[in-house]
Amino acid sequence: MQVRTGIQLGVLTFIVFLLVFFLDNRYRVLPQSVHNRLPLHHEGLVITDITVNTCSSLNPLSSCKLDQDKWHRVEKNLYLKSGYFSKAYVHIKRKREEELTDDDKVILDVKIGKLDPAIGEKSQAAEKWESRPSGIWLKRSAKRHASDSKRVITAVDVLFGTDAVEPRAGWELVKPGALLLDTGSHAREARLSIRRGPPHKLEKPVPRIRKDGKFKIVQVSDLHLSTGEGVCRDPEPKNHNGGHCEADPRTLEFVERVLDEEKPDMVVLSGDQVNGETAPDAQSAMFKIIQVLAERHIPWAAIFGNHDDEGSLSRLNQMSLYESLPFSLSEAGANTIDGVGNYYVEVLAHSGKHSALTLYLLDTHGYSPDEAHFKGYDWLKPNQINWFKAAAQGLKESQSHQHYTHIHLDMAFIHIPLPEYALDLPIVGNRLEGVTAPGFNSHFKDALVEEGVKVVSCGHDHANDYCAFSKDVKTGEGELWMCYAGGSGFGGYGGYGGYHRRLRVFEIDSNQGRISTWKRLEYGDVAKRLDEQVIVDSGKVVSPQSA
Template sequence: MSRRIVRTGFQLAALTTIAFLVVFFLDNRYRVLPQSVHSHLPLHHEGLVITDITIQTCSSLNPLSKCMLDQKIWHRVEKDLYLGSGWVSKAYVHIKRKREEELTNEDKVVVDVRTGKLDPAMGEKAQASEKWESRPAGVWIKRSLKRHASDSKKAVTAVDVLYGTDAVEPRPGWELVKNGALHLETGNDSKDPHLSVRRGPPAKLEKPIPKIRKDGKYKIMQISDLHLSTGVGVCREPEPKGANGGHCDADPRTLDFVERLLDDEKPDLVVLSGDQVNGGTAPDVQSALFKIIGPLAERKIPYAAIFGNHDDEGTLSRTVQMGLYESLPYSLSEAGPNTIEGVGNYFVEVQAHSSKHSALTLYFLDTHSYSPDEAHYRGYDWIKPNQINWFKTTAEGLKDAHSHYTLKHLNMAFIHIPLPEYGHPENERVGNWTEPITAPIFNTHFKDALVEYDVKTVSCGHDHVNEYCSLSKDNSTGEPEIWMCYAGGSGFGGYGGYNNYIRRLRVFEIDTNQARVVTWKRLEYGDLARRVDEQIVVDSGRVIPLQRANQE
């Protein structure tokens, strides 16, 4: 979350017949959305091999220049290497490719790619048939004749571009080209573009099957509001201010924090609950997104993602981003039905340790972004009636299957924008309520649907420095209904400037033997070994009041 984004207009500077449009999206804590650029995902065709790679540079000032080579021969990777920041130049990677069965004996296929100013063969014992060939922007390619390499595992089959000195490549079969970024013309704002290449066909991924551990427990780490950028990003309001000698790059510090706690907590599942990407500082969303997927894939941790209001303010829509999530290793994320509003309405079943029966159901819903009716309901959008109907129908349909589980089945839910009921001041709370909640003004009463279908906890993100759990009770009986929690903001690319806020994340541990849910928070700085505000929210399958949780 961040404050409301206000469009402040545009600047138009016509140097020739071409116009440059720069749209600034600003909130009261300053964030800028860079110029929109092409950022399509690479095309992956099985059976294709790359036969040549080059870089085509052209003038941004010439309206007739399309930076496009002969389309009958070359395929362009649709990412400007300058990401729209080169006011004088644009540049694109172009590749030649052929189906393997169409290769002739004279065709060469690319078997290796490097970057650098010097010939990589210097100091190597290269075979005469495998000399390095120079291409623009410091690209070097090694090619072999078809009879040597067309059917080998060395043949390059796809090329992509990722950006930033901290670029990460989590896709199986892909690797970043060695020796760093491309060498573009000086005088432009370099985004450190890196080539990434794939060998072999696209990996066929199997979705992981979440299961309760042998000890009957299951741990979920909720990471919210990472606000990752293309490149290292700029820290906003870091605490403590003097850490690291006062130097703070947002994404490296954020990811160092997250990785330390992944190794410490060893979660069975990570929930990415929105604003993984800071759209205003991520002109290449893919590069930003990969930075959190990399550590999870490396540790083989399954994850489920939903969107916040900033994820799709960059160059990729929610639909495209969810398609990307679905294609990545260890992802449980789903677009959900296209017959209801939003992208990312789905559920995940966690199986019992010793059977295929569901012990725990996790619901994920898209809370959208900004109000579609500012005249009457200023602020943020709301969960729509057809989403609520989908949730009810789904939960009703799962009842019979859940009844076969021999212990008490549990339900939880995750969203990004909080529900209006989070702001009821009379609710008992554990944790800090530091800023006004920015829930939608229009209430579709999704909280009541959650209670009706036995969801014991719901947890959100969005308000970075709110990190409490609030207990909702039945109005007529006073009995506890549901705990509504915040994760707290974890990313240094998002705001955090209230009450010396320390970035944090939330952990839920489910004990299926006791039908118990315990939650706590972990901080980025200070006593990392300590669980903050640890409390029992569900015991023996029942939502329990604050007093009982404290007594425990």
């Protein structure tokens, strides 16, 4: 009887585990899940304590929350998807600065480690290090004036991976390393990030034509960054570095090299910055490319692909982050139209307030909302196209455009290619895979031509890197170049016969009304400008033969 009872209890425990396991995994990917929320850190708050609370996933009654009247939980499970039997969360105590009493302590420093940091300190400070779970050590002060110090901790967040970076102004990763958790050898380590002092107010950069009349844009598409270093897909050449390939480090090294050589005035991130399937913490993945740009003080603008919001953050939350980061030109756009990230960027003349170049950026969404009739991918909606046309027409009538004395130029960036990319048109570059455009044509290409946009460039199809020339069927004159960036990230597919990752460069010459473009390779003839061509000259679309 006791054996049977033991077996029954074991079976019951296993059933409970399975229920919690499947519910937990389902819970992780729901759009409104706790992992889809960003930590809230209000101005005027200071952190008075930090701890980690661990609980069992086998207990369906456990919420893993401390007293909510005293503690705020950072809504990121420190185990991500690796701790099927355990959950752990960072909790913080915080108070408004004006509410601090003489008995309250504020945190001046945080370290991670097994040993008391005081052991390695040369001088004995008045404040002692206090131990907390998971290797956290806090240095706290009871002095009231300490809350006014620039050292005081005012916000706490969690990032993941040995390659985690912190691009936010005023924020820093706690050293020397990860929280001490029993996560196993294959887990993405959890790192504490802290902000000192009040939030930094960032001024939005104002992109301008250089003194020589030129402006260079590097288009970076399909990075497919992960939480952690990621796994390479279809690396080329396969024997590079002895066959050892870590996706994100190799991708970012490539991007950094091109940025340092090309020295662009702006970068456009044209979607799939994040590989949702391998980014259980999208924030950690996003921050890697932003750190690269912030270190170089390069203004940048981002739109989304079909994979960005398949991880832990919605498009809206990601764009909220993008908008808050250094050198960002990104905008969520109007919430009255479909998508997140429908906006434009004005590039001003070298001096003055007149616009020399307008860049339109639009959200091409993800997958078809009507798979039965239109398989594959989503399309630009009528209200987006109407917004674009109204914006373009309004800008043309503005003084900023009308008083510009040179030829004003317009370009557009999207992620998913338009159906017209698949037409039998003259191309410059490689068409190595099928065009995965929407099955439904909302005729955005016609709107681009009507409003005088000369170039549109997309991502999505990693091994296509061509520019297609479209002309007016009646007059034979060029009307639009439709380009691909080419895939840049090793976390996304490559394949197709030794295809090397690449980036596209656009150089605008405002004095000549000219747009030139070329590509740069990750491997091979890396210094060469591949398929360099003039696609717009004197404000007119140039055919491949005359380029």
